Amino acid sequence: MTTLAATLLAALPAHGLAGFLDEDGVIVHPEAVAPDVALKGEHVLIGSYAPMGERTPERAVLGASAYRHVGGVDFETLEELHRGSGDAPLAEEVARAVEAAARWFARPLPWGSRVLRASDQRFGTITGYSEDRGMVITWDRAIRPEPHRYTRAELTAPGFQVFVPVTHCSGCGHAVDDDEIEDSYTTCCNEGACTCALVNGAYECGTEAPTGDE
Numbered sequence: 001m002t003t004l005a006a007t008l009l010a011a012l013p014a015h016g017l018a019g020f021l022d023e024d025g026v027i028v029h030p031e032a033v034a035p036d037v038a039l040k041g042e043h044v045l046i047g048s049y050a051p052m053g054e055r056t057p058e059r060a061v062l063g064a065s066a067y068r069h070v071g072g073v074d075f076e077t078l079e080e081l082h083r084g085s086g087d088a089p090l091a092e093e094v095a096r097a098v099e100a101a102a103r104w105f106a107r108p109l110p111w112g113s114r115v116l117r118a119s120d121q122r123f124g125t126i127t128g129y130s131e132d133r134g135m136v137i138t139w140d141r142a143i144r145p146e147p148h149r150y151t152r153a154e155l156t157a158p159g160f161q162v163f164v165p166v167t168h169c170s171g172c173g174h175a176v177d178d179d180e181i182e183d184s185y186t187t188c189c190n191e192g193a194c195t196c197a198l199v200n201g202a203y204e205c206g207t208e209a210p211t212g213d214e
C-alpha cells in the first residue's frame, strides 16, 4: 500500500530535497541539511486534509508553507508557498507542492537582510549574491567583505539568525514605506525612521547596519 506521505517523500529527491513524516504533515528540507537541524531552522511543511498515513487518494488538496523555528515548540510562518484547489489529479498536485518547496529553498534571502552569527555575536548584512546563489555577507566593522559566499542552507541552520529588515517610525512605531519618509524623518511623527530587524513580530532596534560615519 502506498500512502500519501510515501508518495510525497518519493517526489523530493529529484529536487535535491528530503523529508520525513511529522504529526502535521511532511517536513521538507534540503538533502544536505540533517532532519533535526531542519526542524531547528527553516523548513517547509506540506500538509493535507487527507490522512498522510493511509492509501494514496485519487485527489488530495495539499498546502505548503515555510516555517522557522523560534524556540521551544514555537514556529513562525514565513510564507504560504502553495495551496491546492482540488482540481488537479494527485500526481500533479504533489508536483506543484514539491516544486513550490524547491523554489523556496533555491531562493536567496532578501538583499539587506541582517545576519547574526552565534559564534561571535557579530552582525552582518547580505550585500550581494554570486552566480551560484551564494550570498555575500559584509560583517559590521569588517575592513573588507569576507570572500566566503554563504548558501541558504548555511544561513538558515542553527548558528546563524537572519532578520529581514523593516523600517519603522521611532515616534509611533508603525512600519513605514519609502513615501512616508522625508530626509530620514517620518511624515507621520517627524521622528527618525529606523531600519532594523523584525524579530518574532517586534522591532529589534540596535540590529541595524552601522552608518558609514561612525
Ligand SMILES: [Zn+2]
Binding pocket: 169, 170, 171, 172, 173, 174, 186, 188, 189, 190, 191
Ligand atoms: Zn510615526
Ligand SMILES: [Zn+2]
Binding pocket: 168, 194, 195, 196, 197, 203, 204, 205, 206
Ligand atoms: Zn528600530
